[in-house]
Amino acid sequence: MDVPTSGDAPEPQVEPTIEEAAQRETRTGGSTGAVARAGVFMVFAAATSRMLGMVREMVLSHQFGQGRWADIYNAAFMVPDLLFMMLSSGALASVFVPIFTSYLEKGDRERAWYFFSNATTLIGLGISALIVLMEIFVVPLTAVANWGFPRDKVLEVAALTRIVLPAQLCFFIGSILISVQYAHKKFTVPAMASIVYNLTITAFGLVLGNPITGLGPAGFSWGALTGAVLGNLVLQMWGVKRLGGHYRPIFNWRDPDVKKFVLLMVPIVFTISLPQVDMEINKFFSTFLPGDGGMASLNYANRLMQMPLGILAQASAIVVFPYFATQAARGDMDALKRSINRSIRAIVTMTVPASVLMIVLAEPIVRVVYQRGRFVPADTMITAKVLIFYCIGIAAWSAQGLLARGFYALQDTARPMITGSVVTVVFIGLNALLIRIMQANGLALSTSLAAILLAVALFFQLQKRVGGMNGSQIVFSFLKVGLAAGVMAGPVYGVRRLITQFFDPVSQSTTALSTMEGLILVFAGALVGGLVYAGMLTLLRVEEMGMVQRQVTARLRRA
Structure with missing residues (x-):
């Protein structure tokens, strides 16, 4: 340099x-103007989502403070996040967009939708199988992921983990659906995913997670699962359908694009x-850390740090990536x-x-x-x-x-x-x-x-x-x-x-x-x-x- x-x-x-x-x-x-307009919208959408996320955290902190139950709720996402890290949905998006875009640039939409259908089927089946296995072994997995927790705390965490694990399927399939829309330079419906997700968690937390119902952090966990289904799956299916997209249950793991997809995705997991x-x-x-609340303090602080990161940086990165991919595809x-x-x-x-x-x-x-x-x-x-x-x-x-x-x-x-x-x-x-x-x-x-x-x-x-x-x-x-x-x-x-x-x-x-x-x-x-x-x-x-x-x-x- x-x-x-x-x-x-x-x-x-x-x-x-x-x-x-x-x-x-x-x-x-x-067009730079198109990038700017998309950037402004994504910043606004990201700001809205982050603010709703902060409302969610405010409700959580109000009801559980920085103690045992806050630790348990945050720890419940450790095993699902392990799956996320193993097969990052962010990696799916980053690999899917260039391949899908290359066919759009060539005008071969039929081949683009074939790749979309094949990738969705294979990933959906693979993630579903992993989720079933993790549900079976959720207690030992939770114990390993939260090594310093006592046995009683691990069991409480595992109970919540069983609830939120299936949400990962929605995130992975939703990532592909969102990637299709990004490849078409469409950002509105994808931006709504996290907004719906945060709204649903907050609503469930207020209604089911309060002391009256007795569900405690489980109310927030059910909200996370429901929000993933609505925001990342159902809404994004509608967004792809608006583009004229169509899904066919294709199962062709020998397809060259799928092989390329997997080869590119495996290393990218470690960085994205x-x-x-x-x-x-x-x-x-x-x-x-001694006592309760150590994990909660990290989570609360990290959520605040994510505000400017999500509003200013991640939104911009999402917007410019399809343009990076197009410029690279054109050489x-x-x-x-x-x-x-x-x-x-x-x-x-x-x-x-x-x-x-x-x-x-x-x-x-x-x-x-x-x-x-x-x-x-x-x-x-x-x-x-x-x-x-x-x-x-x-x-x-x-x-x-x-x-x-x-x-x-x-x-x-x-x-x-x-x-x-x-x-x-x-x-x-x-x-x-x-x-x-x-x-x-x-x-x-x-x-x-x-x-x-x-x-x-x-x-x-x-x-x-x-x-x-x-x-x-x-x-x-x-x-x-x-x-x-x-x-x-x-x-x-x-x-x-x-x-x-x-x-x-x-x-x-x-x-x-x-x-x-x-x-x-x-x-x-x-x-x-x-x-x-x-x-x-x-x-x-x-x-x-x-x-x-x-x-x-x-x-x-x-x-």
């Missing part, structure tokens, strides 16, 4: 307006699911390199300030979201510290998702497989080391360090694969963004101190604030931080700021 030497910064390159870029990108994998692997490894080690490496470069710079520009804001405002954020019912101020302080260490890796997690999809668009899974496997081994070692020094905080820090290592390694690998991505431009942009976010941190911390002292002059503790007072603090801090950050980007002439301004101006003129 070309790193600028001191005093020799690269000349800034002016990004094209929407109109200019659209004329160029129409020939290289899609790495964030999920990291969380499950965190959970495994958390079973050795237009220049367009692909431009797209990856631009996407990384945009993601870094958005996620670095989000990371800094969440670090400075960690305690008031946790107070506003979780502190009610059985979730007490002491739980807030514990979770806030864990959140700080998780947030260090937000930008890195965002970048690695884009970089990984660059490989998948090229149908190259061997390189990220090796990189992801090595990082996972390092991550396990970090967990074993840092849990002894920092307990739950050490597990969160291990996750961030692994994310940074993975992002850097993938960048060098992808740059070598495509022949350079103007790395100096990315590094220089990152340095500017980091400086702007660092300057922003001071005023945000000042706002936190002033508002806390105003509302609570005695203890001056954010955990003593009311929910409304905490909301005022968080919004005021975010507003001041956003203004300072925007000002710094303008002052430093960060290209991404100018690109956003030009795109907004162009849209206003057309309106």
Whole structure:
């Protein structure tokens, strides 16, 4: 990677307006305007889903706090997530889209739907068989996945695991159905999957998981199963049908496309699911933490960290991937390199300030979201510290998702497989080391360090694969963004101190604030931080700021 030497910064390159870029990108994998529109919608949908997910967690924390039942509910997903990691539904999507898209590009829709039907049948039968086996051996599997839990706790976890295991079939089949829609550049119905899922869990948790019914966390578990059926299966079947898709029960495991699909999917499992692997490894080690609530604190903090990651990064990665795949299928490496470069710079520009804001405002954020019912101020302080260490890796997690999809668009899974496997081994070692020094905080820090290592390694690998991505431009942009976010941190911390002292002059503790007072603090801090950050980007002439301004101006003129 070309790193600028001191005093020799690269000349800034002016990004094209929407109109200019659209004329160029129409020939290289899609309209920039189409990408932008899809991106805006996916960000909105992801934000809605994440907010509903937070409502779900708020209901969970209110009813179970950060204790035994919260641990049991979170642990119930360990075995199902093991299946997810073994045959990642994310891997299915990343491999399916390029193969399916290649037939659409050739105009061979009949062959595309044949591949869809064959893959769906084979995967459905395979996953169903695995689920039956895991249901039979659910107790020993649960004991291994939650090694540090006592026997009585393992049995309670296993009872909930039996409920949520079948949901994995919906996720895997739904992943293929969603991939078909992505290949057609359709994002609306797929975006509704997680919204329906979170709504259903929350509704079931409120109705069946309250103390009156006596079901406890089982109410949330039944909600998870029902939400998966409705959002990931039934709704997505309707979405594919709208495209004219048709399914036939084809069982042809000798088909060359299926063989290619399997060969590509096996190595990709070790990389596309790495964030999920990291969380499950965190959970495994958390079973050795003293007392109850260790796993719950990690889960609550991780859910908050996932907010900006899901809204800003994952939504963008989902949108750009079909365009990456189209550019790669056409063999237009220049367009692909431009797209990856631009996407990384945009993601870094958005996620670095989000990371800094969440670090400075960690305690008031946790107070506003979780502190009610059985979730007490002491739980807030514990979770806030864990959140700080998780947030260090937000930008890195965002970048690695884009970089990984660059490989998948090229149908190259061997390189990220090796990189992801090595990082996972390092991550396990970090967990074993840092849990002894920092307990739950050490597990969160291990996750961030692994994310940074993975992002850097993938960048060098992808740059070598495509022949350079103007790395100096990315590094220089990152340095500017980091400086702007660092300057922003001071005023945000000042706002936190002033508002806390105003509302609570005695203890001056954010955990003593009311929910409304905490909301005022968080919004005021975010507003001041956003203004300072925007000002710094303008002052430093960060290209991404100018690109956003030009795109907004162009849209206003057309309106």
